Amino acid sequence: MKKGLLALAFGGLSIGMTEFTMMGILPDIAADMGLKIPVAAHLIALYALGVFVGAPILVLCTGKLAPKKILISLMLVFFVFNGIFALAHNYWSMQLARFMSGLPHGAFFGVGSVVAAKMAPTGKKAQYISIMFTGMTVANLLGVPLGTYLGHHYSWKITYAIISFFGLLTSFTLYFWLPDISSDPSNKVVQQLSYFKKSEAWLLVVLISIGTGGLFAWISYISPLVTKVSGIIESRVPIIMFLVGLGMFFGNLLGGKLADSISPTKASMICFFSMSICLILVYFTSPIQWTAYPMAFITGVISFTIGSPIQMMLIRSAEGAETIAAAAGQACFNMGNTLGAYLGGIPITLGLAYSTPLLVGSGLSFMGLVGSFIFYKTMLVNKNKS
16 A cells, blocks of 8 residues: 555544544543533534634635645644644633544545545546545544543543644645645636635535435444444444444445446435435344444444545536535535534424434435436436536
8 A cells, every 4th residue: 555545544544533432432521621511512512613723724725835735734733723622721721622624624624635536546546536525434443432442541632642642643644645735826816716616516515515414324323333232232323333433444445346336426316325325224123232333333334434535526527626525525514513413403303213213314315316417317318417
């Protein structure tokens, strides 16, 4: 494997840890700062807001720079603000640092996706992109459990100090391992923004924001699902989360191969359809305790196959504006995070079972399938016109 891809994957690991570890140590932060958990949960929303804001703005502001310089700069910003978060002594500074630490997320994966695609040999672009996202799956598999353990038994500040250090380490690996890829001299802000004049660009925004919500309607409530519905004791929840992370690891690689083998749009339709069916299957099997373990792995596999096909759909639809399109995809993915968690929580607040978010997630994934089909037909029509 090329060292440059490993550097990109290490960035994915760092970003994955800062995003997802927060869910595991939220009670520890709340207790340490004297906050109620719903108030401390604003730190999760602020990070997602940072991703949403930072993805397009940072890409547009750095468009003239070489990709290597952009990626190194983004990880240095990541290093600084995660470090400030670890050292923060009041909630206001924590909120600001959390928002700022989310800014590099979308831009890193946007620029990184384009770089990975340029490094790839013919017919393997999606697979190279999936290798970069493997870092995020490893974060869920190993980094998040480790960070959660340190936060529970020692201090959440130690966890985020380590995450900050990973950002600095990523900057060094990018500097020494990533090849120099020249920037596009014709790359202009107007050219990048012109992508959003296309109807297919907004179709992708909608289908990603809604379709990926299916994943988060499931995973946001997985702990109460397996404990209150499946009857698994709380001490075994980490096993469930490990199986989910393991499934995501393999699913991410599978999605890259699938997108290269058929086409990104067809792969997207298959992934969204499979996710919709899988969540219904989990709904009906969740009362059976032993099924929770294999279904955690299977759903993890299926849920993360979508990443690379979506990135390739964005890149292929945005000739001359690939970076802003790929970065916007990450912003939409975080919108799906917020939308899935919010809509999935509505039936719970109405007093329904903790398995009902699965039905919401299935519906969201099915809407992603419909959106992908419409996108496929739209691209066919445009191709025939040209």
